[in-house]
Amino acid sequence: MKHYTFDDCLAIVRRLRSPNGCPWDNEQTLESVLKYFQEEVYEALDAADRRDWPGLTEELGDVLWEILFLARIAEQEDHFTMEAVLQILGEKMVRRHPHIFGDARIENSDQVLAQWSEIKKQEKKTATHAGVLTKVPGSLPALLRSYRLSERAASVGFDWENAGQVWAKVEEEKGELAAAMAAGDRAAVEHELGDLIFALVNLGRHLEINAEDAVRRAANRFVARFEAVEATYAGRGEKMADKTIAELEAEWQAAKKRVG
Numbered sequence: 001m002k003h004y005t006f007d008d009c010l011a012i013v014r015r016l017r018s019p020n021g022c023p024w025d026n027e028q029t030l031e032s033v034l035k036y037f038q039e040e041v042y043e044a045l046d047a048a049d050r051r052d053w054p055g056l057t058e059e060l061g062d063v064l065w066e067i068l069f070l071a072r073i074a075e076q077e078d079h080f081t082m083e084a085v086l087q088i089l090g091e092k093m094v095r096r097h098p099h100i101f102g103d104a105r106i107e108n109s110d111q112v113l114a115q116w117s118e119i120k121k122q123e124k125k126t127a128t129h130a131g132v133l134t135k136v137p138g139s140l141p142a143l144l145r146s147y148r149l150s151e152r153a154a155s156v157g158f159d160w161e162n163a164g165q166v167w168a169k170v171e172e173e174k175g176e177l178a179a180a181m182a183a184g185d186r187a188a189v190e191h192e193l194g195d196l197i198f199a200l201v202n203l204g205r206h207l208e209i210n211a212e213d214a215v216r217r218a219a220n221r222f223v224a225r226f227e228a229v230e231a232t233y234a235g236r237g238e239k240m241a242d243k244t245i246a247e248l249e250a251e252w253q254a255a256k257k258r259v260g
Helices: 006-016 023-027 030-049 053-076 082-095 109-125 142-154 163-183 186-206 211-235 245-259
Strands: none
Touching: 006 023, 006 053, 030 053, 030 211, 053 082, 142 186, 142 211, 163 186, 186 211, 211 245
16 A cells, blocks of 8 residues: 655645646636535644544645645646645744754743744844734634634733633623623623623633633534434334423533533
């Protein structure tokens, strides 16, 4: 069996995207590949959350394939090559780890993070000026984007001092949401719900919890428990739709004990 290397895979994507290559692959665009790329990243995250190591092996390969594909499209349009991507990556990682590849002395991970931040600041001084929040992609999932925006704002001192202060903000936003609901103002409800969720993202950040990860795992728990309830009723030859909410809640609590 042939053992494929990174260069082999790069050669494969270049052949598929050649004039005599695969018609379907040659029809793909930046937009279509970005859609697949996002899907593959989420599938890899799901496999990682489930500690499905064989699945994660395959999904990481799929993510890498989309990266190679995107680089090939860019190469064909004379923007950059995969080699340029790797060159920039290698230079960046070496530059940001002078305690490994240079003479800097570092004693703990806190010093590593401080050094990393300082090097990034120096890099930005040589780049075109941009606002603190500019580099946070608008295409990120909303919870992750909220986390990164808050993280960037905190880097210049725009932040609460501790989790207790953030909790007070959460309580404030809860009150404003309740008032909007009582008034029956749908636009205000949406506004205040967004503010409450944003505050909760910041509470998670102060507790060193990424809200995107927390909610994704909560959703995974919901799926596991729901499927356990479904399986229980299916095993009895019964249907969930025929049960009262009290009966469903009882089975739900039992499922929580079984699957966590």
